Amino acid sequence: MNHPNKKRLRRSMMFLNCQKPALIKDPYIYKPDSIMLDLEDAVAENQKDAARFSLFHALREIDYHGVERVVRINGLDTPHWREDVRVCVAGGADVIRIPKCTCANDVHVVEGAVLKAEEEFGREKGSTLLMAALESCYGVLNCLEICKSSDRLIGVALSGGDYTKDLQTHITGTGVELNGARQMMIIAARAAGVQCFDTVFTNLDDMEGFRRETEMIHSMGFDGKSIINPRQIPVVHQVFTPTQKDIIFAEKVVREIDTKKAQGIGVFTVDGKMIDIAFYDGAKRTLMLAKAAGVYGGDLI
Amino acid sequence: MINAVGRDIPEEVLKATGREVFQGAFYYDNKEYTKAAPTVRANIDPKRSKLVSSIREALEKCGAHDGMTVSFHHHFREGDYVVNMVMEEIHNMGLKDICICASSLGKAHDPIVPYIEDGTITKIMSSGVRGKIGEAISAGKLRDIAVMYSHGGRVRNIEEGRVHIDIAFIGAPTADECGNLRPSGGKSNCGVLSYAYVDAQYADKVVAVTDCLVPFPNIPASISMVNVDYVCKVDAIGNPDKIATGAAKPTTDQRKLLMAQYCTDFVAATPYFKDGFIYQTGVGGASIASTIYLADIMRERNIHMGLGLGGIATPMVRLLEEGLIGKLVDTQDFDLGAVESAEQNPNHIEITGSEYANPMNKGAYVNQLDFVILAALEVDTHFNCNVITDSTGMITGAQGGHPDTATGAKCTIVITPLLQGRSPAVCTDVTTVTTPGETVDVVVTEYGIAVNPSRPDLMEAAKRCGVPLYTIEQLRDMAYAIVGKPDPVQFADRVVGIVESRDGTIIDVVRQIKEFDFSN
Numbered sequence: 036m037n038h039p040n041k042k043r044l045r046r047s048m049m050f051l052n053c054q055k056p057a058l059i060k061d062p063y064i065y066k067p068d069s070i071m072l073d074l075e076d077a078v079a080e081n082q083k084d085a086a087r088f089s090l091f092h093a094l095r096e097i098d099y100h101g102v103e104r105v106v107r108i109n110g111l112d113t114p115h116w117r118e119d120v121r122v123c124v125a126g127g128a129d130v131i132r133i134p135k136c137t138c139a140n141d142v143h144v145v146e147g148a149v150l151k152a153e154e155e156f157g158r159e160k161g162s163t164l165l166m167a168a169l170e171s172c173y174g175v176l177n178c179l180e181i182c183k184s185s186d187r188l189i190g191v192a193l194s195g196g197d198y199t200k201d202l203q204t205h206i207t208g209t210g211v212e213l214n215g216a217r218q219m220m221i222i223a224a225r226a227a228g229v230q231c232f233d234t235v236f237t238n239l240d241d242m243e244g245f246r247r248e249t250e251m252i253h254s255m256g257f258d259g260k261s262i263i264n265p266r267q268i269p270v271v272h273q274v275f276t277p278t279q280k281d282i283i284f285a286e287k288v289v290r291e292i293d294t295k296k297a298q299g300i301g302v303f304t305v306d307g308k309m310i311d312i313a314f315y316d317g318a319k320r321t322l323m324l325a326k327a328a329g330v331y332g333g334d335l336i
Numbered sequence: 337m338i339n340a341v342g343r344d345i346p347e348e349v350l351k352a353t354g355r356e357v358f359q360g361a362f363y364y365d366n367k368e369y370t371k372a373a374p375t376v377r378a379n380i381d382p383k384r385s386k387l388v389s390s391i392r393e394a395l396e397k398c399g400a401h402d403g404m405t406v407s408f409h410h411h412f413r414e415g416d417y418v419v420n421m422v423m424e425e426i427h428n429m430g431l432k433d434i435c436i437c438a439s440s441l442g443k444a445h446d447p448i449v450p451y452i453e454d455g456t457i458t459k460i461m462s463s464g465v466r467g468k469i470g471e472a473i474s475a476g477k478l479r480d481i482a483v484m485y486s487h488g489g490r491v492r493n494i495e496e497g498r499v500h501i502d503i504a505f506i507g508a509p510t511a512d513e514c515g516n517l518r519p520s521g522g523k524s525n526c527g528v529l530s531y532a533y534v535d536a537q538y539a540d541k542v543v544a545v546t547d548c549l550v551p552f553p554n555i556p557a558s559i560s561m562v563n564v565d566y567v568c569k570v571d572a573i574g575n576p577d578k579i580a581t582g583a584a585k586p587t588t589d590q591r592k593l594l595m596a597q598y599c600t601d602f603v604a605a606t607p608y609f610k611d612g613f614i615y616q617t618g619v620g621g622a623s624i625a626s627t628i629y630l631a632d633i634m635r636e637r638n639i640h641m642g643l644g645l646g647g648i649a650t651p652m653v654r655l656l657e658e659g660l661i662g663k664l665v666d667t668q669d670f671d672l673g674a675v676e677s678a679e680q681n682p683n684h685i686e687i688t689g690s691e692y693a694n695p696m697n698k699g700a701y702v703n704q705l706d707f708v709i710l711a712a713l714e715v716d717t718h719f720n721c722n723v724i725t726d727s728t729g730m731i732t733g734a735q736g737g738h739p740d741t742a743t744g745a746k747c748t749i750v751i752t753p754l755l756q757g758r759s760p761a762v763c764t765d766v767t768t769v770t771t772p773g774e775t776v777d778v779v780v781t782e783y784g785i786a787v788n789p790s791r792p793d794l795m796e797a798a799k800r801c802g803v804p805l806y807t808i809e810q811l812r813d814m815a816y817a818i819v820g821k822p823d824p825v826q827f828a829d830r831v832v833g834i835v836e837s838r839d840g841t842i843i844d845v846v847r848q849i850k851e852f853d854f855s856n
Contacts, residue, residue, distance in 0.1 A: 060818055064594060064782050239588075265590040 038164060040103070040129065041189050044327035045069050045230060046259040046275040047268050048105060048192075052077035053086035059093045062102065065265035069103035074119050075110065075134050083115050087122045094126030105130040105166065111141055117148055124152035124163055130189060135197070136167035137174045139184035146185050164189050166232075170197035175216045182227030190230030191220055192261060198234075206237075210248060221256045230258040239264050249274045276328040277321045285325075288318035289335050341720055341769045343844045349831050350842065353481060354498075358843040361743045361775050364696065372497025375540045377565065386515055386567045391425045391545070394568045395503070398541035400426065403433045404502040407539060409532040410440035410463075411507070411668065412524065415578030418507035418545050421570065423448045427456045435459035435480075437499050439490055439531035439689070440734050443467030444578070452477050461499060463487060464724055464734020473832050474730045476848040482833035484724060484731075484770075484846075487667070488693030488700065488740035489838040491534045496696065498840060504539035506532045506559060507573045511546040515564025516557035519686070520679040522548030524574045527648075527669030527678035529558040533688035536563040547573045558686060580672040583650035586628060587621030591782045595751050596625030598803045599709060599780045604633045605801035606794060608706040608747055612642035612662075616702075616741055617709040619649045619670045622751045626709055627651050634660050645701055646692070646708075646737055648674040648684075656683060665701060667692045667737075693740035695838045702737070702744030710738055710750045714759075714766040717808045719773030719788050721750055722766035724835060727759040729825040729849045731833060735770050739838050742775040747794060754781040759822060760815035762786075762808065767825050769844040770835050779808060786811050826852055 048069040051058045054077065062070050072093070078086040094104060106128045108119035112135070123131050133145050142165060149163050165187045169175050175198065182191055193216055199205050204212045217233070224231035233252040236245045245267060249260055253274050260271050277285070287305050292315050295303055302311040325331030338344050339357035350357065388394045406426070408419045419438065424447075426434060434457050441460070446468040451457045453472070458479040463486065465473060473482045485493060493499045508529065509522035519529045524547060536542050536559045544559070544567045587593065599622070603609055617623045628651060634640065641661040644652045648666045650673030655661045657677075664684040669675045677684045693702045702708075712721040713733065721742075726732045742748040752761045762781065777794055779786045784804030787795045798805050806814075827847035837843040 061783070065590065266588070266593070 038161065038187070041164060042230065043103065044324070045103070045189075045232065046328070047262050047271045048232060048259060049262050049265065049268065050077070050235065053090045053093075054078045054082050056089050056093075059089065060097060062265070063100040065268055067102060067262070067265075067268050068259065069105050069130075070099070071105045071107055071132060071261065072128075073107045074115070075107045083109070087118065091122050091126045094123075094128055103129045105132050107132040107134055107168070110135045111144060116145075120145065120148045121152045121155070124149060124158055125156045127158070128163065130164040130166055132166045132168055132192070134168045134194070135170045135174070136181060137171055138177045139180040142167055142181060142184040142188060146187060149187070161187065163187065166190055166192060168192045168194045169216070169220065170194040171201045172198070175219055178220050178223035179226060182223050182229050188229055190232060190258065191224055192232035193217065193220055193234045195234030208244065210251065217252065217255060225256065231256070233257050233260045235261045235263050236267070237263065239266065242266070242270065246270050246274070272328070275324075276330055277325040279330075281321055282325045282331050285318040285321040286333060286335055288314050289322065339841070339843065341718070341772050341843060343769055345842045345845060346831060349481065349834060349845055353483070353834055353842065355834070355836070356841045358772070358837045358841040361772050361837075363841070364839045367696070369496060369696070371495050372500065372538060374538050385513065386565065387513055388566045388568045391422055391568055391570070392429070394543045394566045395425060395429060397566060398503045398543065400429065400431060400503065402431055404431075405435040405437050405500060407437040407501045407504040407535045408439070409506060409529065409535065410438060410442065411519065411526040411529060411531065412574035412579045414442050414444045415524070415575035416442070416444045416507065417572055417574050418505055419445050420447050422505050422545075423451055423457070427451050432456055433458045435461065437490075437494075437501055438462040439487065440736070441465045441469055445469055455479065461485065461490070461493070462734070463490065463736055465731055466733065470731035474846070474849045476828070476830055476832055478832065481831055483836055484735055484833055485836045486693065486735040486739045486838045487531065487689055487737045488695050488702065489735075489836055489840065490531075491690040491694040492696045492838065492840060494534050494538045495690065495694065496840070501535060501539035503541045503543060504532070504535035505543050505545055506535060508544050508546045508559070509573070510548045510550045510554055511544045511567050512550055512552040512554035512561075513567060514552055515542075515544050515559075515561035515567050516552070516554040517544050517546070517559035517564065518554050518556075519558055520675070521550060521554075522546070524548075524572070524576050524579055525675050525679070526579050527675035528666050528686040530667040530686060530692065531689045532559060534690055541565045543568055545570055545573055547571060580669065580675040583671045583673050584619070584624065587625055589621055591753060592622040593625050594782045595622045595753065595780055596629055598782075598785055599626045599749055599751055600629035600633065601801045601803050602749070602778060602780065602785055602798060603630060603707055603747075606747055606797040609639065611639050613639070613706045614643045614645065614704050615641050615707045616644065616646040616705055616745070617652075618711055619647060620711050620751075623709050623711065624649065624651050626751070627655070631655055631660060643704070645705060646741065648678070650674060653677040653681075653684070656681060693737050693744075693838070695740070695743070700740075700744065702740050705741060705745035707747045707749065708741040708745040710742065710748065712750045712752050712761070712771075713756060714761055714763055715750055715752055715776070715779050715808075716763050716766045716773070717812055719776040719779065719808065720766050720769045721771040721773075721776060722768045723770045725768040725846060727756070727767075727825070729767060729827055729847070731846060735835070739771040739775065742771050743838065747778070748776050749778045749780055750776055751780045754783050754811065754815045755819055758819050760812065760819055762811040762815050763822070764812060765824070768835060768846055772837070772843065779811065781811060783811065783814055826850060
């Protein structure tokens, strides 16, 4: 299966509490790439049904202007998740996020329930995508099998709070406690050809710290970051969007490689930098990212 | 009779108030008239003292009587004690049928409501009324029809002689024995006394009320002794903490910040945004954030504001100090930073209410505005704004300088969230028209902006600025899609107030509130 949206641009994924209709009515005004409508931790235990109603209404009635609608369902160890899946599919959610995912089988279990719901509500089979949140050491160690578990799986996301608890440490602000998980996850995700998303940064007053962390995970290779407030969106988008300088250089690389290949030349310099075929895919990726972010209108991709 | 904004003004209201219906914002341009004048008692004998020992003595010496008009300013904002102390004394004297002509009234004046109920006060003229007085008027407790005028409209009323003030009570942070009044140097400083100037000039009797008597000469004076009859020293004229609060913390509300960003992006794309531009903004979260964003662009492009006008708060003061603004021309101070700047900075200048906004003088400052950034409770698809009545029809707000600046500015921008609570702020017809749509150019919401079709030049800027652009009808439809189309507010028949256009005509009426009847 090759879902057209499986690899769409997902720089920012903003958490929103389904228990609060005022929050979920119009988050598209802030222009995130994706929103994450939460049925899990943000929703009080005795409000799960109300949140589901609110979610269903939102999915059916609100035009999110192209912003991807991800829903975080409750964990597989709760009595809620099956009904959550039915509501997501009935409402037409784009992606279901599986929390506390520990192994490929967790994905398979949810996938089974999604397929059943797609049949029940007459949705196209395979139209509902999945993503897995890794929140435990076990889950992180199983990352590769999780990444390869399903055609529906768009990628994996690190959930730093629960993960550090399992690791018997805490969020320090330096990132040292998340190093291992981040490295393992991005390597596994790339090996499996899926996307990889970083955990939230909860200190809203430390915008500089947020920027540093975003720049770091961008350098590590992540595709995007979970966020908790609209004010974090511009920072993430700025970090994850190629600059005009990057775009011009990538254009030169693509053009030169195409031209030189025809002339039988394998290695050459662009703006003083040695370039060979190994740079081709990277340059193409920069242009694709730039095009998806709306800052490149050229015809090289 | 239907007026120029489509509101039906009952004939009996026109008769009772002696006014015409609104016929357009520029209807009285070029009108010639003779100004009113006060009755003045000469003060030749240098031995005579103006000091009185109490408000009671002042009232008696001024010949207080049933049916008189007394006036007040609102520079002490929600910290004011003067209105209550004077009205209590008037009540204690057993006087009836009093007209209050205030520049504005707020929650600080809740204690005078019983005097409305017992007939001490039978008429109120004010920019607006918040709190319990608004509720009392909306409930039909005031005998006569309340008049809500703009800041400029109030001055015009007095200068034209439509309102004649018998006694003006002017709260003054400092006064000398001769009646030179200043807004600073005391314990209840308010920065400027702009709105009180017309009272001092046109009232028959003028009483200065101060809690800080200073030696003569208290100059340069905002109000000169030549216009003051008596000086009354009291314990306190107000609560300093509520007169001049600390500067509001810049908002972190992302919705307001988004509106501010859209507003700024639009402003910066217009041809009026050039060196020396003249600007006024309010003190709401989005307005202040707009000023902060705009300052970034001013620094970037090396553009300076020639003049910042109107009510002033700390963010504008900081820009003056930074050299990004040439002059602050001030009619009201909203926080301590503004009060201190008004006192100390020679480029921060106090002007009178007439200079600020009177439509019937020979040219007010508002006419020079390039931009004014305003807020509104409702804006309709004709661009009419409501800043007075809430979603239940209750009087809860004030016109202030809204229609004055909207008429004067080359580019009038109204910022409003698309929804106010669960009510659509952009709607088909506002509950009450306070500012005519012909004077409103752009509406900014967090969803995008709409430009008045009468301004194709601004439409060009809107297309360039990168902000989502809609028609006003589209914005309304987006609001209705979320919260539904509301039924109009239901009122009782009785007219309890008129909204006076700045030129003295009636732009709308406010009727008595009533319980919503679901059977209709």
